[in-house]
Amino acid sequence: MRKTAWSPGFWACFFGCGLILAIAIPAFNLLVPPNSPAALPDYLVPLLGKYLCYALLALSLDLIWGYAGILSLGQGAFFALGGYCVGMYLMRQIGARGVYGNPLLPDFMVFLNWQQLPWFWWGFDHFAWAAAMVVLVPGLLALVFGWLAFRSRVTGVYLSIITQAMTYALMLAFFRNDMGFGGNNGMTDYKDLLGWDVHQPSTRLGLYLASVVALGLGYLLCRFITASKLGRVLLALRDAESRVRFLGYSVTNAKLFVFTISAILAGIAGALYVPQVGIINPSEFSPGNSIEVAIWVSVGGRGTLSGAVVGAILVNAAKTWLTGAAPETWLFVLGALFVLTTLVFPHGMVGLLRRARWIRPRAPAPVPAGEQA
Amino acid sequence: MKAPVTTDALLYLNGVTVSFDGFKALDELSLIVEEGELRTIIGPNGAGKTTMMDVVTGKTRPDAGEALFRGFADLTRLDEPEIANLGIGRKFQRPTVFENLTVFENLELSLADSRATWATLFARLTPDHHDRIAATLARIGLTALSDLPAGALSHGQKQWLEIGMLLIHDRTLLLLDEPVAGMTDSETEETAELILDLAKDRTIVVVEHDMAFVRSLGARVTVLHEGSVLAEGSIDHVQNHPRVIEVYLGR
Numbered sequence: 269m270r271k272t273a274w275s276p277g278f279w280a281c282f283f284g285c286g287l288i289l290a291i292a293i294p295a296f297n298l299l300v301p302p303n304s305p306a307a308l309p310d311y312l313v314p315l316l317g318k319y320l321c322y323a324l325l326a327l328s329l330d331l332i333w334g335y336a337g338i339l340s341l342g343q344g345a346f347f348a349l350g351g352y353c354v355g356m357y358l359m360r361q362i363g364a365r366g367v368y369g370n371p372l373l374p375d376f377m378v379f380l381n382w383q384q385l386p387w388f389w390w391g392f393d394h395f396a397w398a399a400a401m402v403v404l405v406p407g408l409l410a411l412v413f414g415w416l417a418f419r420s421r422v423t424g425v426y427l428s429i430i431t432q433a434m435t436y437a438l439m440l441a442f443f444r445n446d447m448g449f450g451g452n453n454g455m456t457d458y459k460d461l462l463g464w465d466v467h468q469p470s471t472r473l474g475l476y477l478a479s480v481v482a483l484g485l486g487y488l489l490c491r492f493i494t495a496s497k498l499g500r501v502l503l504a505l506r507d508a509e510s511r512v513r514f515l516g517y518s519v520t521n522a523k524l525f526v527f528t529i530s531a532i533l534a535g536i537a538g539a540l541y542v543p544q545v546g547i548i549n550p551s552e553f554s555p556g557n558s559i560e561v562a563i564w565v566s567v568g569g570r571g572t573l574s575g576a577v578v579g580a581i582l583v584n585a586a587k588t589w590l591t592g593a594a595p596e597t598w599l600f601v602l603g604a605l606f607v608l609t610t611l612v613f614p615h616g617m618v619g620l621l622r623r624a625r626w627i628r629p630r631a632p633a634p635v636p637a638g639e640q641a
Numbered sequence: 642m643k644a645p646v647t648t649d650a651l652l653y654l655n656g657v658t659v660s661f662d663g664f665k666a667l668d669e670l671s672l673i674v675e676e677g678e679l680r681t682i683i684g685p686n687g688a689g690k691t692t693m694m695d696v697v698t699g700k701t702r703p704d705a706g707e708a709l710f711r712g713f714a715d716l717t718r719l720d721e722p723e724i725a726n727l728g729i730g731r732k733f734q735r736p737t738v739f740e741n742l743t744v745f746e747n748l749e750l751s752l753a754d755s756r757a758t759w760a761t762l763f764a765r766l767t768p769d770h771h772d773r774i775a776a777t778l779a780r781i782g783l784t785a786l787s788d789l790p791a792g793a794l795s796h797g798q799k800q801w802l803e804i805g806m807l808l809i810h811d812r813t814l815l816l817l818d819e820p821v822a823g824m825t826d827s828e829t830e831e832t833a834e835l836i837l838d839l840a841k842d843r844t845i846v847v848v849e850h851d852m853a854f855v856r857s858l859g860a861r862v863t864v865l866h867e868g869s870v871l872a873e874g875s876i877d878h879v880q881n882h883p884r885v886i887e888v889y890l891g892r
């Protein structure tokens with residue numbers, strides 16, 4: 269019998285993790301008295317929320333890298349664009365409460381002596397508009413960029429390089445003040461989101477829960493895609509792209525589809541990230557950020573989906589801890605992790621776990637004698 | 642302006658030239674394959690046999706010449722998926738199966754079903770699909786290995802799987818590039834039987850070096866040499882052709 273991706277065992281794991289993230293963690297925050305050692309202090313909630321956004325970002329990369337062999341090193345750009353869309357909404361919500369008290373223009377525009385709101389800021393005072401842009405802006409960029417790249421059959425290292433170039437170019441553009449996105453400083457000092465004060469612990473818990481839901485739905489979507497026949501087309505083209513064409517499948521369309529979905533997921537991750545960290549600036553576009561995402565995925569286990577989530581959370585938790593304890597060592601540790609997983613554990617932590625515990629025996633069944641063709 | 646060609650042939654190549662850095666891999670090659678025909682193509686290494694298949698399947702664009710399928714589809718303008726969806730299937734010289742997918746999944750991807758990305762996202766295996774996969778597995782003798790990753794198969798088994806991938810789709814024209822390379826004698830015999838069986842209801846072009854195998858197919862033979870046709874006819878005709886003996890068989 270062929271195994272299904274939606275077995276009861278899978279749902280048990282999925283809802284088990286969901287229960288821990290969505291019920292247990294808020295309970296430790298809300299119900300346990302703050303002075304107890306088991307309590308989860310308020311300041312940790314947005315930190316955990318941030319990890320979940322990174323996990324969704326890693327998931328978006330694993331979908332295209334692990335399954336279709338597209339190593340995008342520009343995933344951070346889609347994340348940042350989603351973040352900027354929400355940042356613009358949050359800036360408009362400040363209204364006349366800014367330093368200059370201008371009801372229409374964000375502070376940085378007043379500072380630049382701008383008289384009116386640029387056209388691309390129109391509509392961002394509405395949450396629905398901003399939410400639509402979170403999906404549309406990264407999605408459209410991926411659609412156009414991907415169409416150009418995949419149609420001309422740019423693959424492998426060349427694709428990685430041009431995605432790096434894309435995020436680098438965006439970073440330089442967003443650094444410019446006259447782009448109208450706050451230049452160097454980006455956007456910060458947010459006040460409220462849908463009427464809730466972004467600094468309130470309850471709002472932060474709400475954002476954390478929204479991140480849990482987004483990650484859960486993103487995971488299910490990725491699993492649906494990779495478990496479908498399209499998922500097998502992707503695996504096939506990852507290993508023998510031209511052969512897939514001779515079977516009649518459009519490699520360009522298949523890649524374009526997952527690349528766009530992946531960019532949208534990254535954009536949503538960025539959109540949830542910005543209100544939780546309270547700032548968006550052009551450094552989110554920096555090429556190094558996108559490379560780090562690839563490291564999270566390979567540490568967790570490429571092509572497993574769950575590995576991307578685990579890798580992103582653990583590597584970032586380690587980063588938080590180490591940048592506090594011994595900040596100068598972090599880059600070395602990150603590099604060492606990457607080398608180690610590439611050389612010694614090619615299937616990452618999830619691969620290691622599967623091998624050790626036989627969660628899913630991968631060894632081929634012995635061939636019955638006399639059955640060969 | 643030349644008058645448009647009219648042809649009843651299933652595959653019509655006329656004056657096809659392909660050059661790589663000035664070297665002509667195909668030199669005004671003309672070849673006509675009729676519907677329902679089984680055709681074998683032989684020729685020395687580098688004669689352009691594989692390149693001819695590359696042109697027909699859209700992998701290589703010719704520098705000059707015409708390539709028509711069913712007299713109307715211009716193969717020099719379509720890309721690989723479009724040509725595949727016209728009903729032209731191909732087996733490569735080096736067996737290429739999807740090593741990380743199981744034997745079953747390799748066949749699943751080859752089923753005659755919609756190739757649109759959106760359709761594959763929601764595709765479900767129907768009982769009919771299951772039957773067809775099971776029948777194909779039985780025919781290529783890989784039933785017991787259906788859940789094995791294709792990468793774990795032996796060379797001969799991969800060749801068979803690749804033939805199975807063509808078989809399951811009911812394509813109109815099959816191009817088989819050296820289908821028995823690396824097979825044992827008994828496997829070669831079985832493959833010949835399979836091809837003869839397949840040839841009953843489709844058009845097949847087979848490239849092979851193995852003369853015993855070519856003889857066992859008993860089909861019309863085309864000899865390629867330096868990118869164009871040197872001789873064509875029955876196996877006995879070409880085996881006694883002095884130029885063929887000189888450049889190919891006699892060596």
Ligand SMILES: Nc1ncnc2c1ncn2[C@@H]1O[C@H](COP(=O)(O)OP(=O)(O)OP(=O)(O)O)[C@@H](O)[C@H]1O
Pocket residue numbers: 661665666684685686687688689690691692693734
């Ligand atoms: N992509 C390419 N670039 C340069 N030269 C090529 C290319 N493909 C084929 N050739 C050359 O074209 C010629 C014809 O090659 P082709 O593969 O068609 O020969 P063949 O008849 O299939 O030979 P064999 O029996 O060895 O498979 C050879 O000399 C080969 O080196």
Ligand SMILES: [Mg+2]
Pocket residue numbers: 690691692734818
């Ligand atoms: Mg060849």
